[in-house]
Amino acid sequence: MARVALRVWVALIVLFLLFPILLIALYAFNESNVQSWPLPGLSTKWFASTFHNEAMRQALWLSVRAALIATTIAIVLGSMAAFAVHRFRFFGRETVSFLLVLPLALPGIITGMALNSFFAWGTVDFSLTTIVIGHATFCIVTVYNNALARLRRTQTSLVEASMDLGADGWQTFRHVTLPMVATALVAGGLLAFALSFDEVIVTTFTAGAQNTLPLWIFGNIRLGQQLPQVNVVVLMVIVVTIVPVTLAQRLTRDTGVLRTGTGRGRADASTHAAVAAEPAP
Amino acid sequence: MSEVQPDPRGAPAPAVSARGLRKVYGDVVALARLELDVWPGEFFTLLGPSGSGKTTTLRLIAGFERPDAGGVALDGVDVTSRPPYQRDVNTVFQDYALFPHMTIAENVAYGLMVNGVGRRARAARAAEALRLVQLAELGARKPIQLSGGQRQRVALARALVNRPRVLLLDEPLGALDLKLRQDMQLELKRIQRELSEDVTFVYVTHDQDEALTMSDRIAVFSTGRIEQVGTPREIYERPANEFVAGFVGTSNVVARDGRRCTVRPEKIRLLPPDAAAPDGELSELGVVREVVYLGATTRYVVALDNGETLVAMRQNDESEDGAASEERGRRVRLAWRAQHMTAVDGFAAADAQREHEEVPQ
Numbered sequence: 001m002a003r004v005a006l007r008v009w010v011a012l013i014v015l016f017l018l019f020p021i022l023l024i025a026l027y028a029f030n031e032s033n034v035q036s037w038p039l040p041g042l043s044t045k046w047f048a049s050t051f052h053n054e055a056m057r058q059a060l061w062l063s064v065r066a067a068l069i070a071t072t073i074a075i076v077l078g079s080m081a082a083f084a085v086h087r088f089r090f091f092g093r094e095t096v097s098f099l100l101v102l103p104l105a106l107p108g109i110i111t112g113m114a115l116n117s118f119f120a121w122g123t124v125d126f127s128l129t130t131i132v133i134g135h136a137t138f139c140i141v142t143v144y145n146n147a148l149a150r151l152r153r154t155q156t157s158l159v160e161a162s163m164d165l166g167a168d169g170w171q172t173f174r175h176v177t178l179p180m181v182a183t184a185l186v187a188g189g190l191l192a193f194a195l196s197f198d199e200v201i202v203t204t205f206t207a208g209a210q211n212t213l214p215l216w217i218f219g220n221i222r223l224g225q226q227l228p229q230v231n232v233v234v235l236m237v238i239v240v241t242i243v244p245v246t247l248a249q250r251l252t253r254d255t256g257v258l259r260t261g262t263g264r265g266r267a268d269a270s271t272h273a274a275v276a277a278e279p280a281p
Numbered sequence: 282m283s284e285v286q287p288d289p290r291g292a293p294a295p296a297v298s299a300r301g302l303r304k305v306y307g308d309v310v311a312l313a314r315l316e317l318d319v320w321p322g323e324f325f326t327l328l329g330p331s332g333s334g335k336t337t338t339l340r341l342i343a344g345f346e347r348p349d350a351g352g353v354a355l356d357g358v359d360v361t362s363r364p365p366y367q368r369d370v371n372t373v374f375q376d377y378a379l380f381p382h383m384t385i386a387e388n389v390a391y392g393l394m395v396n397g398v399g400r401r402a403r404a405a406r407a408a409e410a411l412r413l414v415q416l417a418e419l420g421a422r423k424p425i426q427l428s429g430g431q432r433q434r435v436a437l438a439r440a441l442v443n444r445p446r447v448l449l450l451d452e453p454l455g456a457l458d459l460k461l462r463q464d465m466q467l468e469l470k471r472i473q474r475e476l477s478e479d480v481t482f483v484y485v486t487h488d489q490d491e492a493l494t495m496s497d498r499i500a501v502f503s504t505g506r507i508e509q510v511g512t513p514r515e516i517y518e519r520p521a522n523e524f525v526a527g528f529v530g531t532s533n534v535v536a537r538d539g540r541r542c543t544v545r546p547e548k549i550r551l552l553p554p555d556a557a558a559p560d561g562e563l564s565e566l567g568v569v570r571e572v573v574y575l576g577a578t579t580r581y582v583v584a585l586d587n588g589e590t591l592v593a594m595r596q597n598d599e600s601e602d603g604a605a606s607e608e609r610g611r612r613v614r615l616a617w618r619a620q621h622m623t624a625v626d627g628f629a630a631a632d633a634q635r636e637h638e639e640v641p642q
């Protein structure tokens with residue numbers, strides 16, 4: 001009895017979470033341009049018209065470029081920061097760690113306003129660069145957290161074993177450390193891409209007159225324009241974000257991290273958090 | 282504590298030598314001025330309780346740690362400031378430290394790869410090393426697919442593939458169950474014999490049976506210093522002090538003529554209380570407090586009339602011989618030969634050691 005009740009409850013929660021998304025997906029195939037119920041008929045005509053929408057295409061292209069560049073920066077800087085914090089004991093190490101993770105906890109509106117004031121103060125024109133800088137602030141964290149979590153649950157003796165067998169620092173990094181964290185870096189990068197691709201708040205303050213895809217959606221919904229096309233785009237964004245997030249979860253689940261009987265290098269297996277795919281440090 | 286001992290085989294320099302080695306972590310002295318010489322081809326064991334400095338010594342020899350004072354020399358060459366990858370030693374780690382993303386063959390060939398050995402030679406030597414540890418057919422597997430005992434062998438093969446002058450083993454059998462551990466002890470001895478005289482084994486363990494089973498010589502560690510260095514027989518029969526007597530075997534300490542002395546349980550015979558003490562033997566009267574049946578042997582804890590306690594051990598090979606007289610609460614006479622008694626007070630320790638070294642083996 002309790003089991004049945006529990007299942008019904010879970011089903012209700014899942015429905016509550018997914019119903020609005022299903023509704024949008026359905027509206028994307030709506031024949032009419034008026035969102036009324038029941039749907040007068042089904043059609044794929046909005047897909048064609050959406051793809052011919054020049055403003056939408058420009059927004060999409062801007063979003064893709066911003067996400068790719070921000071992700072690249074995040075992978076490079078995030079992994080370097082993780083290696084440094086993990087490997088060395090230096091003055092201000094805890095502070096660096098805290099400052100890196102801060103943008104995740106900080107409301108986006110504060111990050112956005114701060115960057116906006118900074119760019120204005122430095123008379124920096126809004127461009128792709130300013131968007132990328134804004135996105136990189138929180139993208140770095142996802143890569144950093146993933147890489148650091150992986151490093152922390154990797155046996156320290158692996159690095160020692162490599163050096164012991166004759167590998168210098170660079171060889172050890174190339175053949176042991178990097179392969180051990182590679183999947184964590186890819187997972188962090190995929191999450192960073194997904195975060196960047198649908199970011200609205202920080203982008204609002206750093207994009208100026210440009211439109212990223214989420215800003216285009218936001219603007220059209222606010223003005224009540226081109227709603228059928230918005231539905232199509234939203235459906236597309238959902239698909240584009242679900243794929244990397246799912247991949248990221250896959251990658252962090254089977255890490256092949258060895259657990260020996262001595263109890264070292266044991267890690268908790270909670271790799272299901274949506275934002276930080278590996279247990280946060 | 283230990284003096285530099287001459288090499289029995291007349292090698293020009295010790296395979297490993299530590300001079301005044303000191304290591305401090307915070308305010309804990311892990312090693313206090315350690316002196317150590319290991320001769321080429323020896324199976325040398327560092328034995329001691331956890332925190333006694335034996336693993337620190339091993340890590341200093343491997344180069345994972347830098348000493349706060351003193352130095353390490355390999356074959357007479359000072360390597361104190363060299364990183365691990367420039368020392369001709371390889372290590373078998375306690376947790377094996379196999380690379381999880383590589384196959385067994387790749388793990389074993391790793392040392393050859395980073396040292397620039399060609400692909401074909403690499404494969405051949407890795408296969409040879411795997412044959413040595415009897416895992417020739419598992420090269421294509423990943424470490425996670427192996428049992429603990431198999432991983433242990435892979436770790437051994439990987440450390441041996443570079444043909445190091447010195448092999449360091451950090452409690453390599455610690456994670457295995459008893460039966461497997463005993464098999465591997467013999468296996469390690471076989472492998473060492475097969476590898477010719479060249480490879481020196483330095484082995485860390487807290488298990489006294491393991492140390493006695495495998496070693497040519499043993500260094501007994503306690504709180505960052507060496508209490509005694511000697512063959513298993515010397516360590517067991519002539520412990521230098523009370524710590525060694527207690528850590529290797531049962532501490533059976535009694536006072537005699539104002540000195541603290543120890544006698545091993547199996548040297549003590551149990552006699553009826555009215556029996557006369559045999560000529561040239563020491564004897565004491567007492568009451569059996571505890572009888573512990575151990576299968577092959579039985580342990581008797583005897584409270585002596587003078588207030589001291591001794592443990593006696595006897596083989597269970599004569600079932601009819603006075604079983605009744607050995608039960609709890611019975612009075613017994615304990616007898617042992619004078620030469621089986623060793624003084625273990627600090628002052629006498631050096632004496633006993635020196636005296637024994639003069640006796641030819």
